Amino acid sequence: MRWVWVLAVVLTSTAGDVFSAKGMSERGEIEDFRPRGLARVVHYIVTHPMVLAGIICNAISFGAFLALLSVAQLSFAVPATASSYILKTLLAEFYLRERVDRRRWIGVALVSAGIILISI
Amino acid sequence: MKTLDKETRCAIKNAIFVVLIVFGNTVGNLMLAISMNQTPSISSVTVPNYFGAMLTNPFFLAGTFLSALSLLAQLTMYTWADLSYVLPVTASGYVVTAILSKFFLQEHVSMFRWIGVVIISFGVFFVAETPPDTKHVDATHPDAQQVEGVSQ
Numbered sequence: 049m050r051w052v053w054v055l056a057v058v059l060t061s062t063a064g065d066v067f068s069a070k071g072m073s074e075r076g077e078i079e080d081f082r083p084r085g086l087a088r089v090v091h092y093i094v095t096h097p098m099v100l101a102g103i104i105c106n107a108i109s110f111g112a113f114l115a116l117l118s119v120a121q122l123s124f125a126v127p128a129t130a131s132s133y134i135l136k137t138l139l140a141e142f143y144l145r146e147r148v149d150r151r152r153w154i155g156v157a158l159v160s161a162g163i164i165l166i167s168i
Numbered sequence: 169m170k171t172l173d174k175e176t177r178c179a180i181k182n183a184i185f186v187v188l189i190v191f192g193n194t195v196g197n198l199m200l201a202i203s204m205n206q207t208p209s210i211s212s213v214t215v216p217n218y219f220g221a222m223l224t225n226p227f228f229l230a231g232t233f234l235s236a237l238s239l240l241a242q243l244t245m246y247t248w249a250d251l252s253y254v255l256p257v258t259a260s261g262y263v264v265t266a267i268l269s270k271f272f273l274q275e276h277v278s279m280f281r282w283i284g285v286v287i288i289s290f291g292v293f294f295v296a297e298t299p300p301d302t303k304h305v306d307a308t309h310p311d312a313q314q315v316e317g318v319s320q
Contacts, residue, residue, distance in 0.1 A: 077247050099243065146252045151295065152298055158287050162288030162289075165281065
């Protein structure tokens with residue numbers, strides 16, 4: 049049962065992060081952190097369909113993660129759901145058109161390898 | 169702050185947001201885990217009682233707030249940094265989670281896990297060395313020219 053929740057968390061959090069990044073990157077770099085600037089950021093977030101879709105996916109992911117925590121320990125739940133890193137990086141390269149160079153792939157490979165060791 | 173050059177300001181801003189994302193996520197997860205240990209199992213009580221117990225648990229509320237803060241910081245960071253930069257760099261959270269699980273939840277952290285934590289740290293170091301933004305490089309950048317050269 050816990051692996052069903054792991055799969056649910058991975059798929060929804062991948063969709064959530066990719067949609068969020070896609071929507072937010074269409075906006076220019078945020079440099080104004082005064083209250084009015086932050087209000088504009090929040091307004092952008094709650095009115096952008098792509099960002100909202102991302103947040104909804106992440107909210108579902110959050111619910112699925114809570115369900116997972118109720119049937120498994122945190123030290124299982126956190127590493128097991130980390131397989132989403134490779135999926136997210138692939139989508140970053142081919143869907144978001146980011147330039148994932150060798151250092152980034154080495155980094156993601158090391159992070160994933162570390163997470164496999166953590167799961168043992 | 170104004171006397172610093174743009175590169176230094178970007179590095180400081182990056183560091184602040186990585187810390188916000190990692191802190192919110194790891195401490196948030198820890199508090200949620202504590203609250204789930206205190207909440208009765210969902211099969212043993214009625215659904216209203218289950219959500220009632222959850223929503224009045226201070227650890228659940230604090231954990232939710234910190235997770236929301238982490239998400240907001242992450243969304244903000246996407247406006248100037250790549251997804252493939254933000255995700256591996258914030259993986260430093262696993263290192264923090266291993267330490268928090270050991271000392272606050274008294275969960276057993278094996279030798280394999282500590283080795284994993286060290287390897288993850290190396291991975292974070294590699295990605296942190298790359299420029300955060302590769303999507304908004306100008307057309308004179310060598311990589312942009314290389315792509316055009318391939319397409320002709």
